[in-house]
Amino acid sequence: MNATRKALAAGLAALSLLAVSACGGESESGSTDEVEVFTWWAEGSEKAGLDALVKVFDEQNPDLKFVNGAVAGGAGSDAKNVLQSRLQNGEPPATFQAHAGAELTDYINAGQIEDLTDLYEEKGWNERFPEGLLERLKQDGGIYSVPSNIHRANxxxxxxxxxxxxxxxxxxxxxxxxxxxxxxxxxxxxxxxxxxxxxxxxxxxxxxxxxxxxxxxxxxxxxxxxxxxxxxxxxxxxxxxxxxxxxxxxxxxxxxxxxxxxxxxxxxxxxxxxxxxxxxxxxxxxxxxxxxxxxxxxxxxxxxxxxFLADSFTMPVDGPNAAGTEAWLETIASDEGQVAFNKAKGSIPASTTADTADFGEYQQTAIKSWSEDEIVSSxxxxxxxxxxxxxxxxxxxxxxxxxxxxxxxxxxxxxxxxxxxxx
Amino acid sequence: MSSTVPSTARRPRRARGRIGGHGWVAPVLLILPTVIVIGVFVYGLIGSNIHTSLQDRHNIGPSQGFAGLENYRDLFTDDDFIYSLRNLLLYTATFLVGTLCLGFLWAWLLERKARGESLFRAIYLFPMAVSFVASGVVWRWLLNNAEGDRASGLNRLFGTLHLDFLQNPWWTNERWGILAIAVPAIWQLSGYVMALFLAGFRGIPEELREAARMDGASEWQLYRHVLFPQLSPVALSAIIIIGHMSLKVFDLIMAIAGQTNYTTQVPATQMWIEFTRGDYAKSAAIGTILLVIVAILIVPYLVSTYRQERRR
CATH class of the missing domain: 3.40.190.10 (Periplasmic binding protein-like II)
Structure with missing residues (x-):
């Protein structure tokens, strides 16, 4: 019988451990100076780009704390699955990465991300990005994300x-x-x-x-x-x-x-x-x-x-830290952010005001086309x-x-x- | 067999219920955590899955209402889903026949006291220790479908041996591609079936063979009338175990061919694609169909095992 009692005790202990760890998970998102950025940039040039971006963000916002929410694997599909379960449980990150354009449709229809049209007006971003791009980004008359980089598919x-x-x-x-x-x-x-x-x-x-x-x-x-x-x-x-x-x-x-x-x-x-x-x-x-x-x-x-195709960042509805999200989006849209990120990742800035004099030879040709060519969506x-x-x-x-x-x-x-x- | 061990019934019973005074309290308390956890995380989620499969919920938003069996009707009228069911059937048949034949052959050879038995046993059993994902990565290379100059893996081997006619597109063939996925699966699980059969052989008392030989049975008759009947429960277990593993095949295909490859579509990979795109209702419906298919195989086995145990 002693053995039975021991087994019972062990079982109870295991259960209570589970309960404790469950509680631990909830208390994390309390503080408001944290900005969790959810991406699938976990290695290679993408990771280097994110690191460069974080450096700019830290300089611009010394009182905010960047939290890396990167989920690796499956070229983003694993991250998207994790993200979706978080959004549905009402635990969105401060901001998440998504391909700019129509891929956001589902998030918009599900009411999971905010319309940023007013923010674009207020911050003057409409003048920073080429009109062709803004046109391609618009969905139902609104813009729902801020592009961080541009790639050319053709x-x-x-x-x-x-x-x-x-x-x-x-x-x-x-x-x-x-x-x-x-x-x-x-x-x-x-x-x-x-x-x-x-x-x-x-x-x-x-x-x-x-x-x-x-x-x-x-x-x-x-x-x-x-x-x-x-x-x-x-x-x-x-x-x-x-x-x-x-x-x-x-x-x-x-x-x-x-x-x-x-x-x-x-x-x-x-x-x-x-x-x-x-x-x-x-x-x-x-x-x-x-x-x-x-x-x-x-x-x-x-x-x-x-x-074109672009990565971009969004503002989830009922995010944990709206001011933090805005600060991150501002870093993304800023010339410093665009240059630092794209130089490390090997893409080109989405904004036409960024200084791109020391980008590589291929990038220069892409930057030229970006400002001159007709833009279509990949x-x-x-x-x-x-x-x-x-x-x-x-x-x-x-x-x-x-x-x-x-x-x-x-x-x-x-x-x-x-x-x-x-x- | 039950008649030979009547002693258990006569063993003096322990005094009931030292804990709490009632005989059932302690056992119920002991199994309660398991019952709750399994109830919630297995049966609760199966119920929730079936519920989702009956909804009109084809994107990441909330359900648009009750859809009844429409998702199932859509699936069974979808050529691609029928194709994936056909793939699953072909794969399972090949996998079963392959592992049972090879496993039995190896067990039979080892049972005949071949030299170096333990070494061979280890060699045959070893692939089972590798995960499907890890072996899938290797087999992806072995089953590369390039032919001629760029051939690698098995096609290259065939080329070097001047057996060029054996070079083939492996898993990218539209009709038979899925059978190429069964090759690594057979390689991996045959050793396990061998171990099952070997244990079966060892479980047959030497006296039975001696008695059969005394009665003048030929070697074939000995196998046919004495050993095979004794092995049939083992064969049944092997079929159930391999069969249900086969129906759930996912990791091997993901590692070798990737999720979007058409020729190796099975319900499990389609379920993943539907889930990833946010079509939760369709994904849940495929999951339920898979569960039913596996249940058709397993439930009769569980019932018969339960009955046998009751009889003892």
Whole structure:
């Protein structure tokens, strides 16, 4: 019986431990000088960017305390799941990271984030960011986040040495996809991979640039607001081009992620790669020089268009520390914050007033395009559509990758648009 | 067997209830924490999951009302979900047949007192100690679908051995891709089935074999009429254990093919995708369907085990 009593005591002790730890969790969010910033920037250049940003924030707000709420893993999907359970339990962080644009739709519809239009007015941010961007950020007439950085999605990376081997001029420019495809076929005939690609989301990325190239910026924008018909012949022609391009890629795409695909170009095994300009970091890390070891130009047919995606920060409804949130957003919007963050992360500032004189060579070209080009929203990275829509498109594209049925792909895309189109 | 141990019934009973004077208080107190915790975190959440699956709740906002069985109807009319169920069926069948055949073969070899038995036993059992995620990372490379010059992993091996015709796209094949995922699963769990069968073999008294041989049974007859019947409970356990693991397959696919890959879709990966996009009702409906499938396999087994124990 003594043993029984001991077991009972141990059981009770374990239970009470549980209770104590549960209480411990609640008392944390009491103090108001803490600003918890929720991101999925946990490693690499993203972590470096966040650290640089925190330094600026600490200088600007010595009396506030930054709390890192980063959740690693799954390219943000793990963080989004954690975030969602916190929002639903009424325990939002002071601010959280999200892709700028339509990806915020669900948060807005669920009443989880605040409209920042008044804050933009009050702080004069409307003058700091390009009008094209503000237009793309607006949802139902309001702006719900502050962009911290800009990436360009429609970039074509090439290896000049490989092109030379295939008998193609290094700096050859193409004004349409058709001209490019003809050369890609010539490269394939030489036994070189013409275009490298990786797993499903990079295929969505390629599809988006093909749609942009074939439809043009206006009709491409129309895909997202319902004025362009997904079932039409223009989209069909673009999908045929996409199908042709996919047949000119490496066969082992499903097993690779984007760094592997970019590496094929760096190593000279593939001629071209279409990837966002975060790929620049991969070339830099390996000490490659722009325009000698590699070239980076807009995808053929998308010259003069900047297919943008951006990270941004929001103000959750009923946040623990509204003043702290505002201070963080102000740091994000400030020139110091934009410069410090983007220099470390390898992207470019969203604001046009930031001093970018000592940014890298590639970044300079992107900054120039950013202020001059027409701005459109990226599909694969949350700017153009809601999460739901993108998930449906990704499923259709992934299916196409295994059965190569263009008609079924178009059907899937039409269905995705019908299910998710904003009213 | 029960007739051989009548002594337990006659053992003198202990005086009842030293704690609190009532016989049931102490035992109830002891199991109460478990009952509460399991009640809340298992059955309570199953109930809550079923409740969610009946709602009209397809984004991160609150439920838009009661939807009845509509989510289930949508799923069973969705080609992609049917495809993933078909994948699951193919995978489970391959996984079961593979592990049972290999496991039995190894157990049979070792049972025949092969030399170095303990070494082989360890080697066969060892893969089980690796998590599916860890082995998935390795198998992702082994099952790389590049062919020709860029081949790596098994395709490269085939190329080097001049067996190029064996090179294949593995898990990226639309029709049979899911079977490639069963390969690492079989590799990992066959040793466990072997251990089960080996224990089964060892549990058969030597006297039975001797008696059979005395009666002139051939080796085949010995297996057919004496050993196999004794092993059937072991085989049943193995089927249940492997079967329910197979139905829950998720980590291996996530590690090898990733969540969005079409050819390796199974209900569990679809459930994850739906959950991540905030379609909680659909995700919960897939979860409930998975639970029902596993229950169809397990509940009859639990009932029969319970009955057997009652009989003892």
């Amino acid at each position: 970039v074509m990376w090439a290896n000049p040495a490989v092109l030379k081997k295939a008998g193609i001029e290094a700096n050859k420019t193409y004004d349409s996809l058709d001209a490019w495809i003809a050369d890609l076929k010539a490269i394939k005939a030489k036994g070189i991979i013409p275009l490298s690609i990786a797993t499903d989301w990079t295929q969505v990325h390629l599809l988006e640039t093909v749609l942009l190239a074939d439809l043009g910026a206006e009709a491409y924008n129309g895909l997202w607001d319902g004025t362009t018909d997904w079932g039409g012949s223009e989209v069909k022609a673009a999908l045929e081009d996409y199908s042709t391009l996919l047949s000119l890629t490496n066969t082992d795409r499903q097993g690779l992620d984007w760094p592997d695909a970019t590496q094929l170009v760096i190593d000279g095994q593939a001629a071209y790669n279409v990837m966002g300009d975060w790929a620049e970091a991969a070339f830099q890390e390996q000490k490659k020089k722009l325009n000698t070891d590699y070239t980076a130009v807009p995808v053929p047919g998308t010259e003069g268009v900047f297919d 599909l694969a990275h949350g700017a153009a559509t809601s999460v739901n829509w993108l998930t449906d498109i990704t499923a259709a594209v992934a299916k196409f990758g295994s059965n190569n049925d263009v008609a079924e792909l178009q059907e899937g895309l039409v269905e995705a648009a019908e299910d998710n189109k904003p009213e």
